[in-house]
Amino acid sequence: MKGTERAKWKEERLAQMLAKLKGRDFRLTPQRLAILTILAGSEEHPTVDEIYTEVRNKFPTTSIATVYKTIALLKELNEVLELGFPDGSNRYDGNRPYPHPHVICMKCRKILDPEIASVDQLSEEMKNKTGYTISSHRLDFFGLCPECQHNS
């Protein structure tokens, strides 16, 4: 994907989020817009704290509670994907809010989002095998990125 395409996609994501908000009569405050913009545009799967720090650049009085509340709202609207890790370090992807695989470096925490042959057939297989309805999933691989393999 070229840089210009990516920039366009970020705008589109933001527009989608705003549409969802408007559709449900939620208010658009400056702080909210800032948080949505960060989430729509970031490809680094930021933590709450990282989002918090960045928002504070523009709105220094923003509280972390607002960040949490906004994220909770977006989760309800399915406009953000939550990546939960066992050590309690959650990260968020508002750029691609649908379930998709991740490859995570256990040393430097860098995360990639590689394209992959669909996992949907696996969902189908699970459904047939267990009788569960499947509404979402997660598929994450843990290892070491090329740089961290070298420096270890």
Next chain:
Amino acid sequence: MKGTERAKWKEERLAQMLAKLKGRDFRLTPQRLAILTILAGSEEHPTVDEIYTEVRNKFPTTSIATVYKTIALLKELNEVLELGFPDGSNRYDGNRPYPHPHVICMKCRKILDPEIASVDQLSEEMKNKTGYTISSHRLDFFGLCPECQHNS
């Protein structure tokens, strides 16, 4: 799998854990043995609190710190699998400590461990695509179990 086979497997799992401990000169206290036994035998993916409560039946003075410390130890030894959920409710599988898929009911929290066509080829694909080394993964499906589909 028949009940007797399952019972045998649980014993074997416990033996494996004990061997790992012995191999590294860790001590075997009654509390530890109780925790290992629960983890080796449980198919319900218990939480720390559930393990804690059960251990206390036999050893009422056991502290929750001991449960955490024992689990941390087993994690290091790769003898327990940690299932981390975004809401901060971690569950543990000592019966099958290797990565494997789960199907989780979002209402009653029941978890199944269905057999599945190997995910290892996906790991390989990820490795080739990203240059990461892949040492573990997780694959979890979320939905509603048959009972909860009815009662909703």
Next chain:
DNA sequence: CTGCATGCAAATAGTTTGCATGACG
């Protein structure tokens, strides 16, 4: 006996909640 494990309490981290004040629509 010697050192690692336990148990207790305090500390920490991430997140949530209550409520008075502020501002979007």
Next chain:
DNA sequence: CGTCATGCAAACTATTTGCATGCAG
């Protein structure tokens, strides 16, 4: 202008840590 969002602080939950005492090897 009414209502929902914000910001602050306090509350909460899960987990970790420090340290004196206990017990396995």
